[in-house]
Amino acid sequence: MVDLAIAYRIYPGISKTPAASANDKFTMSRLCLQSFKRALGALRVKVWAILDGCPPAYDDLFRSQFKEDELEIVHLNRVGNLPTFSLQIDLLTRQTESDLVYFAEDDYFYLPDSLVKMVAFIRSNRDVEFVTPYDHPANYDLVGGERHRIMPFVGHHWRTASSTCLTFLASKEALVNVERHMRTYSRGNSDGSMWLALTQKFGLFNLQVHPPGLRTFKLWIKTWLWGYRQILFDRTHQLWCPIPSLSTHMEVTCLAPVVDWYAEFEADSGKKCDLPACSSSNSEKP
DSSP states (O other): OOOOEEEEEEOOSSSBSSSSTTTOOHHHHHHHHHHHHTTTTEEEEEEEEESSSSOOOHHHHHHSSSSSEEEEEESSSOOHHHHHHHHHHHHHHHOSSSSSEEEEEEEEEETTTTHHHHHHHHEEEEEETTTTHHHHOOHHTOOOOOOEEEEEEEEEEEEEOOOOOOOEEEEHHHHHHHHHHHHGGTTTTOOHHHHHHHTGOOOOOOTTSSSSSSSHHHHHHHHHHHHHHHHHSSSSOEEEEEEOOOOEBGGGGGGSSSSSSHHHHHHHHSSSSSSOSSSSGGOOOO
16 A cells, blocks of 8 residues: 555646746656655655646656656547546545545646645544645635635644635545546536535525626536535535645646745756746735
C-alpha cells in the first residue's frame, strides 16, 4: 500500500491565459509538475499519468520526476477533457494501492508539502471526505451568506466550501459512493453544479447563499438537472479547502487570493514571469 494514488491528466494545448509561460505549454507543464512533486514531500505514491495527445517529451518529463515503480503512463489520442476525467474515475476507483486518491490537472501550481498537509488533514478527521488544495476566488464572489465549518490544522484554517474545480483529494470510499454523480461531468455537467449537488442539498434554496439572478438561476437549474438523484436520495458531503491556499489554478484571472503567486513562480523557475500582467495586485484577495 502507498499513501496516495494519483491520476494526473495532461494535454499539450494551451487554454485561456496562463499566469506563467503563457505561450509554452511544455514549460508551464514542467513548472507545475515539479511543484507537484515537491508538494508530495516524502509521501509514497502511485501515479497514473494520462497523456492526452502529448509528444514523447511529456513521457520523459514524468519519468524525470517519478521512479519506475511509482509511475504508469497512459497514452490517449486527444480524446479531450470529458473522457479523461471519466478515465481518472475508472483508474482511482479500481486501484488497490491506496485508500486515498487524488485527481490532478496539468495547470495547477503547488506550494511545497501541500499534499503532505492535505493527507494529514484528511487522515486526522474521520468525517473529511473531499479536500481541494485551491481556495477558489469564487468562494468570495459567487456565494454570499454561506455558513462554514472551520478547523485549524498544520498552519492553515480549513473551511468547508460549496464547490471547486476538478483537482481534489478524496477517500476512495467517498469517491466510490458518489461515482455515479461525478460521472455526470463527462456527460455535460459543469464542475460547479456537480459539486453543489454534493455539498449544498437543501442549502440550494437559501437565497442568502444563492441570491436571485440569471447566473444563479442557470447554475441552480443545471445542479438540479444533473444532480436531482444526488440531492434527493443521498446525504450532504463536505468539501474542505485551506486558507491560505496551498495551490492555484494557473489561469491568470483565477489565481487564489492572498498568496503572491508570481513571486512563487519566479522563485521556482528562477525566471521572471513572462506576462505583462505580472504584479502582486493580481494575487490579492478579491
